[in-house]
Amino acid sequence: MNLAHRQLPGADKRVQLMATCLCDAFYADVARATVEVLEHLGCQVEFPEGQTCCGQPAFNGGDWPASRRVVRHTVKTFAGDLPVIVPSGSCAAMMFHGALLEFEKEPDLPEVQQLAHRTWELADFIVNALGVKTWPGKFDATIALHRACHTRGTKTCDSAVALLTSIPGIKLVTVGEVEQCCGFGGTFSVSFPNVSASMGELKLEHIRAAKPDLLVSPDMSCMMHLGGLAEKEGHPIKIQHVAQVLRDALKNAGLL
Amino acid sequence: MATQLIDQFAKNLAADTQAAVYDGSKKGHEKRTKLLFDTYADPNRLRELAGEIKQHVIENLDTFLPAVEAKLQSNGVKVHWASSAEDACAAVLGIMQARGDKKIVKSKTMVSEEIELEHYLDKHGIETLETDLGEFIVQIDHDHPSHIVKPIIHKNRREIAKSFEREGLGAYNDDPETITRRARQFLRHKYLAADVALTGANFVSVESGRMVIVTNEGNSRFCLAGTKCHIALIGIEKLVPHDRDLGLLLNLLGRSATAQQLTVYTEFISGPKSAGQPDGPEEMHVVFVDNGRTDVLASECKEILRCIRCGACLNVCPVYRQASGHAYRSVYPGPVGAVLSPLLAGKKFPELADLPKASSLCGACNEVCPVNIPIPDLLLRLREKGKREGAKLAAAGTPPMGAWSLLASQPAAWKTALFGGKIINYLPTKWLPIPPLRAWEAKRTLPEWKGGEFRSWFRNRKVGAVAPNRPDRKPESKEGR
Numbered sequence: 246m247n248l249a250h251r252q253l254p255g256a257d258k259r260v261q262l263m264a265t266c267l268c269d270a271f272y273a274d275v276a277r278a279t280v281e282v283l284e285h286l287g288c289q290v291e292f293p294e295g296q297t298c299c300g301q302p303a304f305n306g307g308d309w310p311a312s313r314r315v316v317r318h319t320v321k322t323f324a325g326d327l328p329v330i331v332p333s334g335s336c337a338a339m340m341f342h343g344a345l346l347e348f349e350k351e352p353d354l355p356e357v358q359q360l361a362h363r364t365w366e367l368a369d370f371i372v373n374a375l376g377v378k379t380w381p382g383k384f385d386a387t388i389a390l391h392r393a394c395h396t397r398g399t400k401t402c403d404s405a406v407a408l409l410t411s412i413p414g415i416k417l418v419t420v421g422e423v424e425q426c427c428g429f430g431g432t433f434s435v436s437f438p439n440v441s442a443s444m445g446e447l448k449l450e451h452i453r454a455a456k457p458d459l460l461v462s463p464d465m466s467c468m469m470h471l472g473g474l475a476e477k478e479g480h481p482i483k484i485q486h487v488a489q490v491l492r493d494a495l496k497n498a499g500l501l
Numbered sequence: 502m503a504t505q506l507i508d509q510f511a512k513n514l515a516a517d518t519q520a521a522v523y524d525g526s527k528k529g530h531e532k533r534t535k536l537l538f539d540t541y542a543d544p545n546r547l548r549e550l551a552g553e554i555k556q557h558v559i560e561n562l563d564t565f566l567p568a569v570e571a572k573l574q575s576n577g578v579k580v581h582w583a584s585s586a587e588d589a590c591a592a593v594l595g596i597m598q599a600r601g602d603k604k605i606v607k608s609k610t611m612v613s614e615e616i617e618l619e620h621y622l623d624k625h626g627i628e629t630l631e632t633d634l635g636e637f638i639v640q641i642d643h644d645h646p647s648h649i650v651k652p653i654i655h656k657n658r659r660e661i662a663k664s665f666e667r668e669g670l671g672a673y674n675d676d677p678e679t680i681t682r683r684a685r686q687f688l689r690h691k692y693l694a695a696d697v698a699l700t701g702a703n704f705v706s707v708e709s710g711r712m713v714i715v716t717n718e719g720n721s722r723f724c725l726a727g728t729k730c731h732i733a734l735i736g737i738e739k740l741v742p743h744d745r746d747l748g749l750l751l752n753l754l755g756r757s758a759t760a761q762q763l764t765v766y767t768e769f770i771s772g773p774k775s776a777g778q779p780d781g782p783e784e785m786h787v788v789f790v791d792n793g794r795t796d797v798l799a800s801e802c803k804e805i806l807r808c809i810r811c812g813a814c815l816n817v818c819p820v821y822r823q824a825s826g827h828a829y830r831s832v833y834p835g836p837v838g839a840v841l842s843p844l845l846a847g848k849k850f851p852e853l854a855d856l857p858k859a860s861s862l863c864g865a866c867n868e869v870c871p872v873n874i875p876i877p878d879l880l881l882r883l884r885e886k887g888k889r890e891g892a893k894l895a896a897a898g899t900p901p902m903g904a905w906s907l908l909a910s911q912p913a914a915w916k917t918a919l920f921g922g923k924i925i926n927y928l929p930t931k932w933l934p935i936p937p938l939r940a941w942e943a944k945r946t947l948p949e950w951k952g953g954e955f956r957s958w959f960r961n962r963k964v965g966a967v968a969p970n971r972p973d974r975k976p977e978s979k980e981g982r
């Protein structure tokens with residue numbers, strides 16, 4: 246899909262939040278930070294209670310009928326014409342890319358396209374829909390940004406870099422082999438346990454070599470894998486979502 | 502829970518083989534990227550353009566193929582059509598037998614691997630000698646290529662030196678230059694003794710009938726200079742509409758394959774030796790090979806036929822780097838192979854149906870592909886095919902999604918699972934994008950369960966408290982949600 250022509254928010258800046266099942270289950274504070282950041286920007290955030298998951302596990306697993314069932318539910322849940330904001334590059338890409346692939350020959354493709362057209366990853370939305378290019382506040386940390394793979398070809402990482410580097414106190418370090426995947430890949434992480442773990446180890450090596458205080462990502466799924474690997478090894482790393490850094494920067498400066 | 506075959510292969514791979522593959526592919530990728538971005542302001546635009554050209558070719562094969570046949574014929578080239586591997590092998594044998602020829606010198610062609618030509622010819626008393634250094638080493642070791650550009654990426658020079666010693670090519674010496682020199686010395690005489698030169702082709706121009714062959718060792722030139730007959734085995738997708746398209750494609754091929762601005766020897770072949778030419782083959786044959794390609798064209802994955810076999814997707818692929826090419830059990834490994842091999846397998850698709858699973862869908866392959874093939878999308882389509890057709894190899898390690906999808910389309914049940922998950926024994930991991938817990942926890946810890954916490958916060962919070970700049974919205978507006 247051409248990401249250049251997506252639904253912009255109206256004057257009232259009403260948006261819908263797709264929290265993602267990972268935040269729903271494990272990373273409650275990421276979803277909360279997303280709301281706080283959006284509201285700080287004057288958005289009215291709605292949370293459709295019926296939301297579940299984007300349908301990606303079955304889509305990636307090849308079970309497209311099962312995935313389409315979930316996507317149809319998601320389309321119904323997020324009915325309307327508001328922008329839908331997702332604090333996950335991967336779930337956002339599922340809505341504006343993956344779902345379109347599996348609905349190619351389905352009669353309700355237009356409805357899926359309508360949602361695709363409204364779906365934004367959070368950092369991309371802040372910078373390219375709201376036009377906010379710098380971020381106020383204070384955040385003293387050396388940060389490594391993990392470029393979650395499903396943000397390839399989108400503006401998410403450039404947006405996150407722009408916002409993070411504009412925050413007073415943040416130093417962004419470069420990590421080696423950024424194009425290499427962390428090895429999560431959904432079910433890949435357990436059907437390819439050895440390759441997945443080796444990929445994760447390599448990624449951790451590169452991250453540690455850059456000596457950040459904090460690893461930041463626009464997607465928690467990679468973080469669940471990398472964080473889990475590091476912790477299992479007995480050398481946990483500190484991890485935050487981009488939204489949490491933006492929110493905490495505001496808090497640190499008394500702006501929230 | 503069962504793990505995938507390619508993962509098991511990676512686990513059991515010898516450490517030095519793994520290191521050789523990893524280092525070779527990583528370096529290949531890094532050099533490629535540097536050169537591409539040093540030369541061009543926007544390489545991605547070039548990749549897209551090249552992709553459009555090749556897509557145009559495969560969409561119009563029905564008119565391009567007869568057109569190129571006519572052109573080749575008017576250039577004095579005999580054209581043969583082979584719909585299967587057997588047909589292709591038989592065509593080569595037929596040409597040899599008609600001429601009474603016995604010996605082939607061969608430059609690198611993946612199609613010959615695909616149709617298992619050497620084995621076939623051997624049975625019919627015809628000797629084939631590989632002249633590409635890598636392929637030569639594969640041949641003397643009775644091994645298989647593990648990379649489409651660097652066939653011996655999995656070997657280190659000590660192994661190669663041992664093979665040379667065993668074959669009587671001199672005392673043990675693992676200096677690369679010595680190895681190369683010895684191979685050349687051995688091959689020189691063979692070129693002169695051979696009857697037929699067998700090559701592939703990287704491109705054939707429909708406009709002129711020119712075949713383009715690129716090598717870095719010049720071995721295809723030696724093959725053609727020393728023999729009277731040239732047979733080119735060419736996949737039907739190798740066409741380009743015009744000679745001018747070669748400017749773009751050769752620039753991208755050299756950079757993507759071997760990080761060179763141009764491959765060292767780029768030959769343009771317009772037909773057999775003309776009256777005034779001092780040397781070159783007097784007879785020239787092109788065998789156009791289908792062998793499943795028209796089925797690929799009719800499939801939902803036809804974009805893979807754009808491939809110009811540069812190997813960049815192998816080099817960047819984290820799975821290929823860990824598992825090596827042999828893990829893919831087919832002639833074409835890595836991301837391109839994970840799409841192409843199961844498709845070319847035709848009825849034997851189930852035997853390779855696990856290949857499309859060998860990816861975290863990270864998209865690096867698409868990002869480097871000089872013809873911009875959407876490899877992850879094609880992998881997903883083949884996963885869907887594998888699932889639909891009940892291919893067992895594809896299923897290993899993927900939990901069933903039926904129950905999950907029911908739960909994820911019923912919000913009430915979903916919420917119950919979410920809030921109930923705090924009791925660890927009832928952790929509803931099935932609906933998460935991570936499959937069974939134990940498999941996950943073998944390698945990683947799980948974060949603390951916070952199911953429902955965000956929803957409770959969102960419902961109960963006072964809006965004013967977190968959004969002081971929002972006078973238009975009163976806290977009580979949240980009530981009843």
Ligand code: SF4
Binds near residue numbers: 812870
């Ligand atoms: S799929 Fe693309 S990157 Fe891979 S070998 Fe073919 S042309 Fe090269």
